[in-house]
Amino acid sequence: IDVCTHNVVVVQYRDEGYLVLDGLLSPEECDALRDRMSEITEQMDVPEHCRTQFSTDHDEQLKKQGNADYFITSGDKIRFFFEKGVFDDKGEFIVPKEHSLNKIGHALHAYEPLFKAVTHSPKVQVMTEPSSAKVCESLGLANFLLKEQGSMKCIYIYIIMVFSITFFGTVGGAVLIHGEVVHRSAANTSDASRHVYTFHIMESQNTIWSPENWLQPTEELPFPSLYT
Template sequence: MAFITEEQIQKYRQDGYLVLEGFLNPEECDALRERMAVIVERMDVPLHCRTEFSTEQEEQLKTQGSADYFMSSGDKVRFFFEKGVFDSQGNFLVPRERSVNKIGHALHAYEPVFKNVTHSPKVQEFSRKLDFKQPVVVQSMYIFKQPGIGGEVTPHQDATFLYTEPLGRVMGVWIALEDATEDNGCLWFIPGSHKTGITRRMVRAPEGTFPRTQFIGSERTYADEKFVTAPVKKGGLILIHGEVVHRSAMNSSNHSRHVYTFHIMESENTRWSAENWLQPTQELPFPSLYT
């Protein structure tokens, strides 16, 4: 039985996102969470790299050390933290497992349980049905959305940070490892907003300058009433077009909202911008989704 129908494909193309329940079973979700618990328990982050994460990159890249830590994370597994979890010396103020905002950006390459999900037959199936001929995996992240402190993600388009020519060649795959609800920070979308292009890009700054990135253009202002909520059950998946506007609120609940997410790009007749913060490396070229 096909995991995705033609009707659902058309809805994705119309809205710019699609909720697909039942991608993973509960045991598969728990296996990812259990492996992540081990990774967090073993994490060793230098004091100068204990970086609080914000989608506003100016906040994240405050110091040269944290900037380097972020900019060189595309082919590594690195840790980014919620605000207010360290004292002035960089010591944890909360249990370390409650401190992390996200881990990225190469879980798909170095962690077998995440790699298997990324390259699973279901992912390959819907990619083929969406006409991805030569898709590659460009990055992956595990997002925690910690209870009570999981930060707000402001309205944005992924193509702002993962720019291609032509546009429309990047898709996010967002897998809920716990129920994602309005209370704990599920995603919200503006349906159809992927058809209006982008007005802002984050690019690498000239070599030797600091901060290491800068924005070109500015984000549009979006009316709250345009956003539609997209709750999803544990094991469900959301496909996210690279240009659709989306956001999530702060998690003010007592329940976390763990997610594994990755981005794929159609590499056929596509140019990945050399100005993107994320670049393939000799150690880790963008791997093919279909192998």
């Protein structure tokens, strides 16, 4: 990529708060991630007390998931969060498992080799300053430097793993969102899945991670350096 194009996309990212990049992963790499996720989903054994549905409403989530302990303590684990209406009154699935999930989080980047390889790939590393970036969480480019000087030094990276008319970009592409941009994903009411692997990268140099953040590093899983 030439210097002029590089400067244009960096300015766009800083001004608009997001950037769409095609071709971060190949279709084959996306297939491999989806296949592994299908295996994880098929093998999942969900404890009865965790068979609750995920909600983005804070108060509702606290009520449904026992003061949110299942969610709050998931930062160093791989746990399952479900859509509404996927269990009967006995906690049994009433839809296929692969259609029941809202998301799986938050440590795929640490414990699943395929997702770890994507997260720490050179194509992701090149967007940051060496040795100063850390991966905060995951739920699943080249020649772009997007180091931020703002008050929140964080990049959200969403990798598109399946075609959807609701997404920007193409399969294998990525949407980068600035850490200061408030963003949300509305409920998927279509018949098509919206498979995305997302992870967050923070600047660690001269940065203090707020103890008020719900996600905290643990002894079992400190935030790993991106350059590992």
